[in-house]
Amino acid sequence: MSDYILELNNITKNFPGVKALDNANFRLKKKSIHALLGENGAGKSTLIKIITGVYNQNEGKLFLNNQEKSFSSPNEAMNAGISVVHQERNLIRRFSVGENLMLTNLPKNNLGLIDYNTVAKESKKWLDIMELDIDPNTIVSDLTVAKMQLCEIAKALSLESKILLLDEPTSSLSPQDTKNLFALLKRLVAEQDVSIVFVSHKLEEVFEICDEVTVLRDGKNACESEQITNLNRQKLVKLMIVEMNK
Amino acid sequence: MSVLLKKDWFGLGLVLIFGSILISLFKPAFISPFNLYVLMLSVSLMLVVAMSQMIIIAIGQMNLSVGAIGGLVAISFTGLMEVYSMSILPAVLIGLLIGLACGFINGYITVKTGISAFIITLATLYIFKGMNLGITEAQPFYEIPEAVKFFGNAKIFGPIPYLVIIPIIITVLMWILMNRTSLGRYMLAYGNNVQSSELIGISSTKIVIYAHVISGLLAAIGGMLVVCRLQLGTPNIGDSWLLPSFAAPVIGGAILAGGKVDVIATAFGVILVSIISQALVIFKIDPFFVQIFLGFMILLAVFINRYREYREERRTKVFSDE
Numbered sequence: 001m002s003d004y005i006l007e008l009n010n011i012t013k014n015f016p017g018v019k020a021l022d023n024a025n026f027r028l029k030k031k032s033i034h035a036l037l038g039e040n041g042a043g044k045s046t047l048i049k050i051i052t053g054v055y056n057q058n059e060g061k062l063f064l065n066n067q068e069k070s071f072s073s074p075n076e077a078m079n080a081g082i083s084v085v086h087q088e089r090n091l092i093r094r095f096s097v098g099e100n101l102m103l104t105n106l107p108k109n110n111l112g113l114i115d116y117n118t119v120a121k122e123s124k125k126w127l128d129i130m131e132l133d134i135d136p137n138t139i140v141s142d143l144t145v146a147k148m149q150l151c152e153i154a155k156a157l158s159l160e161s162k163i164l165l166l167d168e169p170t171s172s173l174s175p176q177d178t179k180n181l182f183a184l185l186k187r188l189v190a191e192q193d194v195s196i197v198f199v200s201h202k203l204e205e206v207f208e209i210c211d212e213v214t215v216l217r218d219g220k221n222a223c224e225s226e227q228i229t230n231l232n233r234q235k236l237v238k239l240m241i242v243e244m245n246k
Numbered sequence: 247m248s249v250l251l252k253k254d255w256f257g258l259g260l261v262l263i264f265g266s267i268l269i270s271l272f273k274p275a276f277i278s279p280f281n282l283y284v285l286m287l288s289v290s291l292m293l294v295v296a297m298s299q300m301i302i303i304a305i306g307q308m309n310l311s312v313g314a315i316g317g318l319v320a321i322s323f324t325g326l327m328e329v330y331s332m333s334i335l336p337a338v339l340i341g342l343l344i345g346l347a348c349g350f351i352n353g354y355i356t357v358k359t360g361i362s363a364f365i366i367t368l369a370t371l372y373i374f375k376g377m378n379l380g381i382t383e384a385q386p387f388y389e390i391p392e393a394v395k396f397f398g399n400a401k402i403f404g405p406i407p408y409l410v411i412i413p414i415i416i417t418v419l420m421w422i423l424m425n426r427t428s429l430g431r432y433m434l435a436y437g438n439n440v441q442s443s444e445l446i447g448i449s450s451t452k453i454v455i456y457a458h459v460i461s462g463l464l465a466a467i468g469g470m471l472v473v474c475r476l477q478l479g480t481p482n483i484g485d486s487w488l489l490p491s492f493a494a495p496v497i498g499g500a501i502l503a504g505g506k507v508d509v510i511a512t513a514f515g516v517i518l519v520s521i522i523s524q525a526l527v528i529f530k531i532d533p534f535f536v537q538i539f540l541g542f543m544i545l546l547a548v549f550i551n552r553y554r555e556y557r558e559e560r561r562t563k564v565f566s567d568e
Contacts, residue, residue: 075445094434099431103446106428106431114425114428
C-alpha cells in the first residue's frame, strides 16, 4: 500500500490539434499540501479537470486510495470526496451560508419539510471547525469575497471531501485574508485528514505553504512530487519556463 | 423590524393597507360588501395565474403559454361536461391532466433542446390556442352544471366567495414548496446559478420539467376557476392573462433572471394590481387605461428590482477590490 491518496499515472489528453497532457504524472500524499505549477497552457487546468471528472483522459490511469477510478461527471468526483474550491462561484448567492453548506442534504422534520433550525445548527458545526465567525443565517451575497471562499471550503468539508483542489485561491484576497486562509489550510491538513492541491502563480505562497511541488511544462512533467525543501525560487522558475532559445 | 424591512412583502403590505385606507376615505363605496366581493373574485383568479408564472420565473425562464393552457383546459372542461355529459369530477381530473401534459411538453422541449423557454412557449402558445379554436370553432360552451356555477358565484358568508378557497390553498402550498421543500429550494438554486446547482448534483432536467408541470397544472386550475366564475367556457379565456401574470410576481420583487421569487409578495402584488384596477373604475377612469397603468407598473417594478440587483453587484465588486 502506498501512502498516496491520489495518483495519476501517465496521463495523456488530446484535444483536436493539441496534446494538452503528455504522459503526465501526479501523486498526492495523504495530509499534504501539494503545489501544481506551470505557465498558462502547460496543462494544469486540464489535469484538474481530469481529477474532477470534467474531462476523461485518453491514456493513463487515475487511482484514488489505491483503487482505479474514472469519473464521468464532477458530481461523481464530488461524491468520491474530491472538491474544487473556486473563488465564490459555487455558492447560491441569495441563500444563507447554512443552506449553502447543507444544500445537498437538507435536514427535514417529521413532515418532510426543511428544518432550518437544524440547518443552522449543523452548518455551524462546520463553520466552528474552520473557526469561522460567520452566522449561518447570513445571506451569501452579504459576505466579502474572502469569506465566500472560506464558506466554499466549509462546504467542501461538509461534503466529507478528503481532497480539496484550490484553484488560484488567493487571487482576490488581501494579504491578511491570505494569511488567515493559509493558517486554516495548515490546520485542516493537520486536524481534518484533508489533502490539498494548491494551484497558484505566486511562488512565495508555494514556499510558504506547500510540502511538495509538481511542475507541468507543455503537458509534461518538468518535475514530479519534488520536496519543496529541495527547491528554491530560481530552480522553480527554471522548471516552469519553456526554454525559448535552445 | 430591520428583518421585516428586508422582506419584499412587508413594504408592499404597507402600500396595500395605506392605499386601501386612502381610497376608501375618498370613495367609501370601495369597502362596500359588493365591491369587496368583486375584489376577492378578481384576486382569487389572478392569484392562481400569477403563481403559475412565478414558478417559471423562479427557474429563470418565462412561460408565455400560461393563458393558452388555461384556455385550452377551460374549454376542454366545459366541452366534456356539455358534449359528453361527463360529471364534474372526471372533467376536472381530465382538465388537470391536460394542464400537466401541456406543462410537461413545455418543460421537456425546453430542457432537451436548450432553447429558451420564451421561444418554446411562444410556439406552444399558438399550438394550444389553435387546438382550443379548432375544438370550439370559436363558439362558447354554455351547458354548465349548477354546482359549478354555484361554486363560482356563491358566498361562504358576508362578501367572501367560495372561489377564494382553492387559490388560498394553492398559495399556502406554493409557499411551502418554495420555502420548505428541497424541490422548491433547488428550483431557486437553479434559477440563481445553473452551473453551480448542477455541480451540487441538482438535475436540470428534473427541475425544469417539474417547474413547467406545476405551472401547467396551476394554469389549468386557473382556467377552470374562470369557467366557474363566468358560468360558461369561452375560447378566449386566458387571452388577457399574460401581462398580469408577470406583473404580480415582478411587483412582488421577483427577478426575471431567476432565483428570487416571494410567494407572499406575489400575492400582495396580485391584490395591489386588483385594487388599482378597481380604484380606476371607482374613480371613473376609462377601463382601457387600466392596461396602460399595468404596463407602467411592471416597468417601474422592473426598474426597482434592477436597481437593487445593481447595488448588490457593486457592493461585491467593492469588496473584491480591497
